[in-house]
Amino acid sequence: xxxxxxxxxxxxxxxxxxxxxxxxxxxxxxxxxxxxxxxxxxxxxxxxxxxxxxxxxxxxxxxxxxxxxxxxxxxxxxxxxxxxxxxxxxxxxxxxxxxxxxxxxxxxxxxxxxxxxxxxxxxxxxxxxxxxxxxxxxxxxxxxxxxxxxxxxxxxxxxxxxxxxxxxxxxxxxxxxxxxxxxxxxxxxxxxxxxxxxxxxxxxxxxxxxxxxxxxxxxxxxxxxxxxxxxxxxxxxxxxxxxxxxxxxxxxxxxxxxxxxxxxxxxxxxxxxxxxxxxxxxxxxxxxxxxxxxxxxxxxxxxxxxxxxxxxxxxxxxxxxxxxxxxxxxxxxxxxxxxxxxxxxxxxxxxxxxxxxxxxxxxxxxxxxxxxxxxxxxxxxxxxxxxxxxxxxxxxxxxxxxxxxxxxxxxxxxxxxxxxxxxxxxxxxxxxxxxxxxxxxxx
Numbered sequence: 470x471x472x473x474x475x476x477x478x479x480x481x482x483x484x485x486x487x488x489x490x491x492x493x494x495x496x497x498x499x500x501x502x503x504x505x506x507x508x509x510x511x512x513x514x515x516x517x518x519x520x521x522x523x524x525x526x527x528x529x530x531x532x533x534x535x536x537x538x539x540x541x542x543x544x545x546x547x548x549x550x551x552x553x554x555x556x557x558x559x560x561x562x563x564x565x566x567x568x569x570x571x572x573x574x575x576x577x578x579x580x581x582x583x584x585x586x587x588x589x590x591x592x593x594x595x596x597x598x599x600x601x602x603x604x605x606x607x608x609x610x611x612x613x614x615x616x617x618x619x620x621x622x623x624x625x626x627x628x629x630x631x632x633x634x635x636x637x638x639x640x641x642x643x644x645x646x647x648x649x650x651x652x653x654x655x656x657x658x659x660x661x662x663x664x665x666x667x668x669x670x671x672x673x674x675x676x677x678x679x680x681x682x683x684x685x686x687x688x689x690x691x692x693x694x695x696x697x698x699x700x701x702x703x704x705x706x707x708x709x710x711x712x713x714x715x716x717x718x719x720x721x722x723x724x725x726x727x728x729x730x731x732x733x734x735x736x737x738x739x740x741x742x743x744x745x746x747x748x749x750x751x752x753x754x755x756x757x758x759x760x761x762x763x764x765x766x767x768x769x770x771x772x773x774x775x776x777x778x779x780x781x782x783x784x785x786x787x788x789x790x791x792x793x794x795x796x797x798x799x800x801x802x803x804x805x806x807x808x809x810x811x812x813x814x815x816x817x818x819x820x821x822x823x824x825x826x827x828x829x830x831x832x833x834x835x836x837x838x839x840x841x842x843x844x845x846x847x848x849x850x851x852x853x854x855x856x857x858x859x860x861x862x863x864x865x866x867x868x869x870x871x872x873x874x875x876x877x878x879x880x881x882x883x884x885x886x887x888x889x890x891x892x893x894x895x896x897x898x899x900x901x902x903x904x905x906x907x908x909x910x911x912x
Contacts, residue, residue, distance in 0.1 A: 501722065521884070530594035562615075607687055728745070765777050792843075
């Protein structure tokens with residue numbers, strides 16, 4: 470007996486007028502991902518996912534330094550094989566090259582000056598995603614040093630140099646970064662970048678980015694933060710202004726914040742609510758980092774796993790409740806877990822990671838069964854066939870790109886192609902979601 474769900478009814482009722490959280494479609498079809506009745510819809514079906522962070526995708530797609538299109542094709546095929554079709558990707562890094570802990574090559578080398586090989590790579594990547602019916606969350610900024618972002622725009626605006634955490638320390642870096650939120654000139658430079666990227670037309674497909682259904686959402690930044698209590702009002706205002714700018718340039722795609730949730734909002738759920746209740750923001754974001762947040766230690770990982778899971782459940786529940794109140798989906802867009810014994814090399818054990826992943830995936834699957842707000846998650850991150858260097862721990866120019874950015878140990882949170890048990894866990898969860906999706910859509 471086929472079953473009729475409330476979501477299916479909503480999809481049918483709203484097909485002619487478009488989705489919520491975005492204006493009516495320019496495109497007469499329903500290929501753009503959007504929100505209907507508090508749930509994602511894609512290709513006219515309810516949509517939930519286990520996806521991946523693939524921040525280096527546009528670099529890998531380039532024909533310049535760092536590019537490897539043959540590897541890109543293999544990585545996309547490998548992800549698709551385990552059901553991953555939602556990728557969270559950095560548009561490009563900002564600033565001069567040769568800075569410790571910054572990814573290379575950088576896309577925007579000076580204000581408004583772009584490396585065309587990397588723009589070509591972004592175009593090529595989006596064309597390849599579209600060909601595979603995969604989608605990308607494209608983030609435009611970063612509050613952390615590894616791709617420039619906040620501190621690079623501020624340095625350009627002030628004509629000085631941003632502190633490097635590995636050299637100058639984290640307190641100095643964060644004190645500098647918080648000034649971005651109060652700098653009109655730094656924000657103006659970022660606005661120019663937003664206008665430039667969103668106004669592009671893909672040279673491979675001839676499709677304007679604003680009209681490309683391979684874009685799942687535009688994201689304001691990676692883990693945008695106020696960085697101080699005194700910055701909260703200015704931070705909320707900047708998120709709102711940026712979301713409105715993006716909407717003015719692109720009437721078709723969803724917009725997301727990229728926030729860590731409460732942890733990225735100075736532990737203030739009201740601030741988290743404020744930035745996610747904006748009408749331009751389509752869904753709620755949160756990130757979860759058990760190791761970075763001190764929920765597990767290298768020495769006690771196995772013994773501390775249960776408590777880390779309990780804290781994870783509490784954190785997700787807070788944000789799922791908020792999403793439910795706002796009538797929007799929730800996506801856990803970043804979460805990572807180290808390999809057993811804090812080892813980094815491909816092929817080393819991942820027993821604790823697999824247990825953590827399986828639990829988190831089960832929450833997404835259970836939410837699907839009860840039509841809850843939790844709609845998806847993205848592992849951090851996809852390392853695929855990368856082989857980290859054996860003679861140094863941190864990324865250096867010429868090394869393979871892994872899922873770990875330059876300031877972190879290469880292999881710390883990466884899921885490699887040799888991690889068969891982890892990949893099997895991802896594949897099982899995506900098969901279950903696909904089964905639920907097909908059943909849910911039947912009328």
